[in-house]
Amino acid sequence: MQENQSVISARNLDLTFQTNDGPIHALKDVNLEINKGDFVSFIGPSGCGKTTFLRVMADLEQPTGGEVTINGVSPEEARRSRAYGYVFQAAGLYPWRTIGGNIRLPLEIMGIPKAEQAERVKRVLDLVELSGFEKKFPWQLSGGMQQRASIARALSFDADILLMDEPFGALDEIVRDHLNEQLLKLWARTEKTIAFVTHSIPEAVYLSTKIVVMSPRPGRITDVIESPLPRERPLEIRETPEFLEIAHRVREGLRAGHGDD
């Protein structure tokens, strides 16, 4: 694997929403490089633009200034070539489709042959440890399992980039710990590049190789922390001094950002 190969790159990125109460600077002068195989977390209080940034990468919002490239091309081109999988805060599974049917949905849209669809569904269900649930309907699964199915769906078409917008935000802490652990394993096995939005400090520190701390009004990056933690991370790592030190630095960064208003 080539290290330090830039996959996502943002230069002088600005995004201003025009509202009736005047302009809102959702993102101002944002610069960031995400390398291949990175696990990058975006953390910050609400209104800091972390989700907006992710949506710009996904071509769901248009920047008003600056530039973002994904694999060297514009977000729109990246979206058209299905370069990323996007996991939303809610699982968003269709109740009228089985778990297998839900995962097959993007594959059907992309026109992948039937036999290959079945193969891929089986493989990604294995990846998220949901084998045997293919024929179940979403309401038969717990919230955590539904979110895993939605991750499987984002993985099914083999995009190298995974954009995740607070995917575990609505789940309780025990389930969240478990899913974090699983996500790390999945990341190690698939070598994907992951951009992950969260507002939980332990989650950000536990998962990431790079933590991007953001602050609101205007939405901007205040600190980028390269994590010294090893890639292999048991849950217990969260009690080590290194971990606590990074968490401390993140908290300081968040506090500094808040001091502005």
Add this chain to the structure above:
Amino acid sequence: MRNIIPILTVVGLLILVWYGAAVALNAQWARDVAARADRTLTFSELVADTWSQEKPKLPAPHQVGAELWETTVMKKVTSKRSLVYHTWVTFSATFLGFVMGTALGTLLAVGIVFNRTMDMSVMPWVIASQTIPILAIAPMIIVVLNAVGLSGLLPKAIISMYLSFFPVVVGMVKGLRSPDQMQLDQMRTWHASGWQTFWKLRLPSSMPYFFTSLKVGVAASLVGAIVGEMPTGAVAGLGARLLAGSYYGQTVQIWSALIMAAALAAVMVGLIGLVQRITLKRMGMA
């Protein structure tokens, strides 16, 4: 089955009120007849008379029941005097109009959801169409269609359609717009076409709205078919029975046709409800 008891209780109460009203409304006639014969009626004679007049203002339930029995079970269904025959005539116009109205309503809704121009231009007309009294426009529809050589079932079905497409348009526009922004964004991240978004997301999402619209639509269809039978001198159908009944003061006949129309509507709405329950359950949406 536990919801059958409240229903029967209400039916029982209605029948009681009905009998009481029959006495009150028909008493004057009974007294007048008795006065002409120089007799005075005892209370029980009065009640017995009000419940068995030939042309009462309000027939008693058992008179309507007897008439229904007489005209459904005791007559051959092919007979012009069979209520089953008339119900069938009205039903066929209702059904055809309902199918056409549902198709038209769904097509308009798809157009309105997908095309901004249609959204702006069609919806006001759809609403305006329903502000015109159907009784005013029905005879003209019949006359115009007759002039171009269309008569019989189709003109009635078109009046049915005119009433039944409206709830389908309104319901389906709402249903096709029911997917939330997240679901639409999700489709966008997969680079899905508008057509794929329609088939795989919008249409399935609209099903609960669709069935609700159908229930309103089928009842409106029946009203349309009956209205279509009234101003045209139609010889068959529940509307024709109502009209003939009112010409000749046959209140018993009018009431039995009304009861039949209500029963027909109940059966149709019930059937749609059944299909709705089965479909939505299978879709995991009920």
